[in-house]
Each structure stands twice: as structure tokens, then as C-alpha cells.
Amino acid sequence: MKYESQQVAKPYFIFALVLFAGQIVFGLIMGMQYINGDTLFPYIPFNVARMVHTNLLIVWLLFGFMGAAYYLIPEESETELFSPKLAIIMFWVFAAAGVATILGYLLVPYAELAHLTGNAIWPTMGREFLEQPTITKLGIVVVALAFIFNIGMTILRGRKTVINLILITGLIGLAVFFLFAFYNPVNLVLDKFFWWWVVHLWVEGVWELILGAILAFVLIKITGVDREYIEKWLYLIIALALISGLVGMGHHYYWIGTPKYWLWLGSFFSALEPIPFFMMMLYAFDVVRKRRINPNNKIATTWALGTATMAFLGAGVWGFLHTLAPVNYYTHGTQITAAHGHLAFFGAYAMIVMTIISYAMPILRGREDGNSLAAQKVERIAFWLMCISMIGITLA
Numbered sequence: 001m002k003y004e005s006q007q008v009a010k011p012y013f014i015f016a017l018v019l020f021a022g023q024i025v026f027g028l029i030m031g032m033q034y035i036n037g038d039t040l041f042p043y044i045p046f047n048v049a050r051m052v053h054t055n056l057l058i059v060w061l062l063f064g065f066m067g068a069a070y071y072l073i074p075e076e077s078e079t080e081l082f083s084p085k086l087a088i089i090m091f092w093v094f095a096a097a098g099v100a101t102i103l104g105y106l107l108v109p110y111a112e113l114a115h116l117t118g119n120a121i122w123p124t125m126g127r128e129f130l131e132q133p134t135i136t137k138l139g140i141v142v143v144a145l146a147f148i149f150n151i152g153m154t155i156l157r158g159r160k161t162v163i164n165l166i167l168i169t170g171l172i173g174l175a176v177f178f179l180f181a182f183y184n185p186v187n188l189v190l191d192k193f194f195w196w197w198v199v200h201l202w203v204e205g206v207w208e209l210i211l212g213a214i215l216a217f218v219l220i221k222i223t224g225v226d227r228e229y230i231e232k233w234l235y236l237i238i239a240l241a242l243i244s245g246l247v248g249m250g251h252h253y254y255w256i257g258t259p260k261y262w263l264w265l266g267s268f269f270s271a272l273e274p275i276p277f278f279m280m281m282l283y284a285f286d287v288v289r290k291r292r293i294n295p296n297n298k299i300a301t302t303w304a305l306g307t308a309t310m311a312f313l314g315a316g317v318w319g320f321l322h323t324l325a326p327v328n329y330y331t332h333g334t335q336i337t338a339a340h341g342h343l344a345f346f347g348a349y350a351m352i353v354m355t356i357i358s359y360a361m362p363i364l365r366g367r368e369d370g371n372s373l374a375a376q377k378v379e380r381i382a383f384w385l386m387c388i389s390m391i392g393i394t395l396a
Contacts, residue, residue, distance in 0.1 A: 007084075163216050218356060245273060298376060
């Protein structure tokens with residue numbers, strides 16, 4: 001570990017994994033409720049379990065992204081983090097807000113929760129993935145602003161690299177597009193139109209910048225390949241991802257009352273979206289093939305290659321299968337959509353967070369050469385079990 005302030009990342013990584021475990025638990029509860037609808041009823045109804053499951057997904061990934069930024073930004077910028085104290089304060093604020101919100105979902109009827117948190121004053125609740133009370137959303141904005149200020153100041157006073165500039169661009173975009181969560185128009189078409197400005201422009205837009213930056217950082221560290229070579233790949237992948245992803249948002253506008261031109265725009269540009277994911281897979285394997293060093297932490301390489309491969313399968317291949325309007329007419333809202341969402345989220349975002357944790361956590365714990373071979377063997381078993389299980393869920 002080059003900089004003491006990188007230790008700030010440790011609580012973010014640990015809490016991310018705790019929330020990930022919670023997400024898995026509520027996923028299992030929902031699986032049992034599909035088989036027996038009365039499971040845990042009335043204590044945890046299906047709609048509440050689903051809300052907790054999806055919210056935990058979002059929050060643990062955000063904690064993972066923040067931990068990744070706090071780890072790699074000082075190293076990329078070649079300077080200590082601007083304010084480690086601010087980072088720790090925001091960790092506890094975000095963790096407390098997240099836990100309180102989840103407990104609110106579980107212990108208070110949702111309508112009563114809306115009343116208690118003053119949703120009538122500024123209505124923002126009740127939409128999928130954005131069920132959080134308005135006060136929680138405001139807390140997220142405060143945490144995001146403090147976080148971006150902290151890493152932004154670190155970058156400004158240190159070295160500027162392609163990786164940290166792409167990463168902060170993605171993180172700023174994440175914060176900006178979240179602001180559309182506060183816009184809740186009465187018109188249902190407008191509501192769904194701008195709802196996707198949060199959901200789609202996160203997962204098929206700015207989050208891809210975060211994914212690309214973290215993957216590039218890890219590949220540089222575990223292969224020793226020239227930064228310039230990796231950065232050229234990164235520029236090309238990010239450009240294609242943004243061009244196809246931003247306009248490709250039209251594949252969500254087919255059947256919600258928008259003009260017909262979205263059928264053409266959405267079909268054409270979203271059909272291009274698998275290309276950057278395919279290129280990311282090629283680039284990851286090419287970089288590893290050209291490696292100049294052979295670190296002891298081999299499992300981090302496994303996670304990096306797994307991320308590129310599973311992201312291509314989930315976001316690229318499975319997304320393409322039902323993205324064209326004539327096909328989507330029959331598949332929209334079916335289990336094919338749910339399968340795509342699960343494999344894409346896992347391959348692209350869950351796995352990149354686990355990649356940086358697998359690389360960075362041993363270093364944060366004083367094991368510069370990585371975990372022991374026995375520990376890496378256990379982690380490799382977990383890697384394959386998760387990948388095989390997610391493919392099984394997708395095909396089922």
C-alpha cells in the first residue's frame with residue numbers, strides 16, 4: 001500500500017460485502033415465496049422482500065464504487081486523499097441512512113413510511129429502485145457531493161491520469177442523473193420517460209465508465225502492461241459504450257407512449273451495445289496475455305477476466321437477444337428481461353466490485369503479495385460457484 005489514506009477504502013469494502021450477503025438472503029426469501037407464496041407472510045411480503053433485495057443491490061454497489069475510488073484515486077494521483085476524515089464521516093452517514101431505510105421497509109407499512117417521512121411535501125417514493133423516502137434521497141445527495149468533492153480535490157492536487165479522470169466523470173454522472181429521482185411528474189408517460197434517466201443512464205451509461213476505470217487500474221497492477229496501451233483500449237471502449245448506451249436508452253421507450261422514432265433509434269443503437277462489452281473481453285484477455293509480471297494474487301486476475309466475460313454474456317449477448325423492437329414486442333416484461341437484468345448486474349458491476357476487493361483487500365490488510373494459495377483456492381471455488389449459479393438462474 002503506497003498511501004496511508006487508502007485505508008479509508010477498507011470499511012467501504014467490508015460493508016459492501018455485508019450488504020451483498022443481505023441481498024442474497026432476500027433473494028433466497030423471494031425464491032421460496034415463488035414456490036410457496038405464504039413463506040414469511042405477513043412479516044416479509046413478497047413486495048417488501050423485492051424492494052429490500054433491489055435496494056441492497058444498489059447500495060452495496062455504491063459502497064463498492066466508493067471504496068474503489070478511495071483506494072485507487074490516491075495511487076493514481078500519487079498523493080494522499082484530500083480528507084480521510086470526511087470519507088469516514090460520510091461512510092457512517094451513508095451506512096446509518098441505508099440501515100434505517102431498510103429497517104423502515106421491514107418494520108413499517110410502506111404507506112405509513114411515506115407519511116412519517118413527509119413524502120406528501122415532496123413526493124418521490126413509490127417507483128421501482130427509487131422507493132427510498134425523500135429524506136434518504138437527500139442524504140444520498142449530501143454523501144455523493146462530499147464524496148465527489150473529496151476525490152475531486154485529491155485529483156486536482158495530484159497527477160491526472162486517464163483512469164482517474166474517467167472514474168470521476170462516471171461518478172459525477174452518477175450523482176447528476178440521480179437528481180432525476182426527485183422529479184415525479186403526474187403524467188405516467190413522463191414519469192417512466194425520466195425514470196429511465198436514472199436507471200438506464202446509470203447502468204448502461206455512467207456506471208460503464210466506473211467499470212472501465214476500475215478494470216483498467218486492476219489490469220495495470222496485475223499485468224505490468226504499459227499504461228498507454230491499456231488507456232488506448234479504455235478510450236475506445238468508453239466512447240463506444242457512451243455512444244451506444246445513451247441513445248440506446250430508446251429500447252425502454254418502445255411501449256410507454258413515446259413517439260415511434262424511438263422504435264428505430266432504440267433498436268439501432270442498443271444493437272451496438274454488445275460491441276464495447278465484446279471489446280472489453282478481448283482487451284482483458286489480450287492484456288493478461290501480454291503480462292510482464294506474474295503476481296502471487298492470481299485470483300484477482302481470475303476476477304478481472306471473469307468480469308469482462310460475464311459482462312459480455314449478461315449485458316451484451318443476453319441484452320441483444322431481446323433489444324430489437326420486433327422481438328421486444330413479445331419479450332417485454334417477461335422473465336427474459338429479469339434474466340438479463342440479473343446476469344448483467346452480476347457480470348458487469350457485482351464482479352468488478354469483487355475484482356477490486358480481491359486485489360486491494362489483501363494489501364489493505366498488510367499482505368502485499370495477496371492472500372495465501374489456500375485462501376485463493378477457496379475464493380476460486382466461490383468465483384465458479386457464483387458464475388455457474390448466475391448462469392443457471394438466467395437460463396431457468
